[in-house]
Amino acid sequence: MSKKIKCVVWDLDNTIWEGILSEDKEVRLKPGIENVIKTLDERGILQSVASKNDYNNAINKLEEFGISEYFLYPQISWNPKADSIKSIAEAINIGTDTLAFVDDQITEREEVSFSYPEVLTIDALRYMEICDMDELTPNYITEDSKKRRLMYKSDMVRKNEESEFRGSSEEFLATLDMHLTISNVKPEDLKRVEELTIRTHQLNSTGYTYSFEELEGFISSEKHIFLIAELKDRFGEYGKIGLVLLEKEDDKLSIKLLLMSCRVMTKGIGSAMLVHIINIAKAQNRGLFAEFLQTDRNRVMYITYKFMGFDEFHEEGDKLLLKYESEIKREFPTYLNVKLDD
Amino acid sequence: MEEYKEKIREFLKKNKKIDILEDDDNLFAKGYVNSIFALQLINFLEKTFKIKFNNKDIVESNFVSVNKITETIIKTMNK
Numbered sequence: 001m002s003k004k005i006k007c008v009v010w011d012l013d014n015t016i017w018e019g020i021l022s023e024d025k026e027v028r029l030k031p032g033i034e035n036v037i038k039t040l041d042e043r044g045i046l047q048s049v050a051s052k053n054d055y056n057n058a059i060n061k062l063e064e065f066g067i068s069e070y071f072l073y074p075q076i077s078w079n080p081k082a083d084s085i086k087s088i089a090e091a092i093n094i095g096t097d098t099l100a101f102v103d104d105q106i107t108e109r110e111e112v113s114f115s116y117p118e119v120l121t122i123d124a125l126r127y128m129e130i131c132d133m134d135e136l137t138p139n140y141i142t143e144d145s146k147k148r149r150l151m152y153k154s155d156m157v158r159k160n161e162e163s164e165f166r167g168s169s170e171e172f173l174a175t176l177d178m179h180l181t182i183s184n185v186k187p188e189d190l191k192r193v194e195e196l197t198i199r200t201h202q203l204n205s206t207g208y209t210y211s212f213e214e215l216e217g218f219i220s221s222e223k224h225i226f227l228i229a230e231l232k233d234r235f236g237e238y239g240k241i242g243l244v245l246l247e248k249e250d251d252k253l254s255i256k257l258l259l260m261s262c263r264v265m266t267k268g269i270g271s272a273m274l275v276h277i278i279n280i281a282k283a284q285n286r287g288l289f290a291e292f293l294q295t296d297r298n299r300v301m302y303i304t305y306k307f308m309g310f311d312e313f314h315e316e317g318d319k320l321l322l323k324y325e326s327e328i329k330r331e332f333p334t335y336l337n338v339k340l341d342d
Numbered sequence: 343m344e345e346y347k348e349k350i351r352e353f354l355k356k357n358k359k360i361d362i363l364e365d366d367d368n369l370f371a372k373g374y375v376n377s378i379f380a381l382q383l384i385n386f387l388e389k390t391f392k393i394k395f396n397n398k399d400i401v402e403s404n405f406v407s408v409n410k411i412t413e414t415i416i417k418t419m420n421k
Contacts, residue, residue, distance in 0.1 A: 168357055169378065268378045300381060306400045307380040333378075 011103035012051035015124040044145025049074035050084035082115035144239040154236040174335040183341035204259040255290040288324035
């Protein structure tokens with residue numbers, strides 16, 4: 001299976017439109033390009049711009065064409081495009097290996113490839129083929145994927161407000177009026193569940209993936225507890241952003257999977273889910289363990305576990321077994337309204 | 343060593359509004375610190391002092407006070 005692309009970064013001159021904005025009297029959208037952009041958007045693939053142009057002129061032109069809303073964090077400047085690629089990946093908080101870059105100039109594509117060989121570069125000549133490419137065809141399109149761009153847009157507003165907020169990060173979180181709902185996974189959630197297991201790398205304790213049938217099996221399994229978390233705040237919905245798979249064995253409860261979308265990083269969702277899991281283990285009188293598979297990306301999850309009272313119990317290469325050993329009473333963060341559903 | 347402590351205190355003050363703090367005060371017991379803050383703190387320390395904590399050293403007890411944090415930094419630097 002080829003790696004799925006999460007964000008397409010477009011050049012403008014002679015890529016999205018025909019002509020060079022700063023030189024030609026008139027530029028025109030390439031025929032059919034609007035459809036390509038809209039189709040990707042509906043698939044939940046994010047889009048941005050990396051163009052060497054005057055910022056205001058280029059944005060005005062995109063607005064005139066009625067397509068500016070589709071692009072998150074557009075990078076329009078005279079900086080090298082590799083820098084723009086890096087800025088976009090950081091702003092959206094995704095790995096550069098999930099980016100595609102479309103440009104008509106081979107020198108630009110090579111400059112990006114030189115710094116980020118993992119970026120999929122596409123010659124602008126092939127723009128009509130983009131929607132047929134396997135890397136740009138998600139296995140499923142879920143409710144969450146259709147809303148993805150809007151969710152990122154509200155995140156831009158949120159971040160902006162946070163950067164202007166004077167106070168501690170918890171005080172800011174308290175102003176968000178966050179509502180977290182944790183419920184059992186239902187059959188209608190399964191596509192999103194699979195999407196989360198495939199897309200999530202940073203905030204993922206093991207990175208285990210399961211077939212659709214296996215996931216379906218966990219719902220009815222007596223041995224498993226399978227939970228999904230949904231978050232919203234006053235800026236809007238984050239959608240279904242968290243997943244937990246617990247396995248019961250004798251008097252033990254093991255966390256096989258704990259993951260969250262990177263959009264909720266630094267919101268304390270991981271700790272909140274762990275509080276809930278700790279409570280379950282306590283109520284069932286089971287010892288609590290967590291499997292952890294170290295990658296170069298998921299250290300944040302490791303630190304979260306360690307500061308929630310988990311400690312190394314067994315180590316085998318990159319695979320750790322952590323055990324919860326703490327008598328401290330853990331509570332949900334005060335800034336978070338938590339609702340537990342059946 | 344004193345400059346490390348100063349940087350840590352500055353960070354605590356800026357992010358937690360903890361003003362009066364003894365170097366041995368327990369940050370966790372006083373409810374100043376939770377796991378979000380632990381992440382921010384570790385991120386800050388690793389960037390500021392250009393270190394990377396060992397997995398084994400990432401435990402609450404190593405970050406429990408300004409003094410403890412300073413010890414952990416020095417220990418990591420000397421490795």
